[in-house]
Amino acid sequence: MLVRAPAKINWTLEVLGRRPDGYHEVATVLQTIALWDELEVEPAATLEMETVDGPSFGEDDLVLRAARLLLSGEGAKLRLRKRIPVGAGLGGGSSDAAAALRALRSLLGLPICPEELSRVAASLGSDVPFFLVGGTALATGRGEVVSPLPDAPVAWLVLVVPPLTVPGKTAEMYRNLSPSQYSDGSFTRSFVKRLLEEGAIEEGLMYNAFESVAYALLPELARYRRALLQAGARNVHLAGSGPALFALAADEAGAEAIASRLRAAGMEALVARTVGRQEALGG
Numbered sequence: 001m002l003v004r005a006p007a008k009i010n011w012t013l014e015v016l017g018r019r020p021d022g023y024h025e026v027a028t029v030l031q032t033i034a035l036w037d038e039l040e041v042e043p044a045a046t047l048e049m050e051t052v053d054g055p056s057f058g059e060d061d062l063v064l065r066a067a068r069l070l071l072s073g074e075g076a077k078l079r080l081r082k083r084i085p086v087g088a089g090l091g092g093g094s095s096d097a098a099a100a101l102r103a104l105r106s107l108l109g110l111p112i113c114p115e116e117l118s119r120v121a122a123s124l125g126s127d128v129p130f131f132l133v134g135g136t137a138l139a140t141g142r143g144e145v146v147s148p149l150p151d152a153p154v155a156w157l158v159l160v161v162p163p164l165t166v167p168g169k170t171a172e173m174y175r176n177l178s179p180s181q182y183s184d185g186s187f188t189r190s191f192v193k194r195l196l197e198e199g200a201i202e203e204g205l206m207y208n209a210f211e212s213v214a215y216a217l218l219p220e221l222a223r224y225r226r227a228l229l230q231a232g233a234r235n236v237h238l239a240g241s242g243p244a245l246f247a248l249a250a251d252e253a254g255a256e257a258i259a260s261r262l263r264a265a266g267m268e269a270l271v272a273r274t275v276g277r278q279e280a281l282g283g
Contacts, residue, residue, distance in 0.1 A: 005099035007035040007090040023142040027185040032280040041103040044077040062097035089240030098131030134280030151276035156255040159270040214242040231261035
């Protein structure tokens with residue numbers, strides 16, 4: 001069985017405050033995009049995993065952890081082809097884990113209801129439950145409480161993934177976020193309201209609490225932002241906790257034109273479109 005695992009962007013990402021359990025309360029609107037990893041799953045006597053076109057992962061890899069939670073000692077052979085950049089803020093690892101959960105449940109006919117599968121997903125990571133839903137969705141709590149929204153209209157994006165790293169990135173981002181940068185969810189509520197009432201993506205309502213932190217921790221990120229603007233992007237947004245950056249384009253041709261200018265300047269650029277729920281889940 002072959003399943004595809006899409007990347008994601010966040011239309012909004014607000015941090016509302018720190019919880020007693022040490023996690024942070026968030027309000028975010030997530031969106032799957034047409035940048036895919038592929039996961040091949042087949043029955044086997046033992047649990048095996050191979051990664052193609054990407055770095056090898058250890059025993060703590062999210063896909064292996066997902067498989068162990070569902071298999072309860074049974075076996076499967078997993079072959080992961082990586083195309084989503086690793087550690088970029090595009091949700092590749094979480095999406096791969098969700099794809100493994102979906103594929104194993106289907107392949108082995110496991111009697112697991114959607115609610116239980118979502119609980120398993122949440123135990124793996126805050127973003128994993130979203131990838132069981134796909135399309136456009138609102139996530140609250142620490143990100144694991146997912147409410148599907150109507151699919152946003154198709155939008156074309158240009159993505160740049162700078163080769164910049166921060167050890168323990170997500171934890172470091174939260175550690176450097178001051179309480180003055182917490183918000184009350186109003187950006188997210190306004191974005192959702194516009195989407196529900198007018199079926200539109202309002203770029204002026206997009207927001208990411210980590211942007212200022214990312215540029216402070218990674219000063220070189222500003223160079224990539226300038227390059228996107230010089231290539232014709234109107235605005236530049238941080239993808240999740242970064243360091244990937246993205247810009248919206250009017251259409252596919254506009255996105256390709258911006259990407260072409262970036263490549264001519266020696267930067268790697270990807271073009272993708274948003275994908276709705278049915279396509280994201282392989283329907």
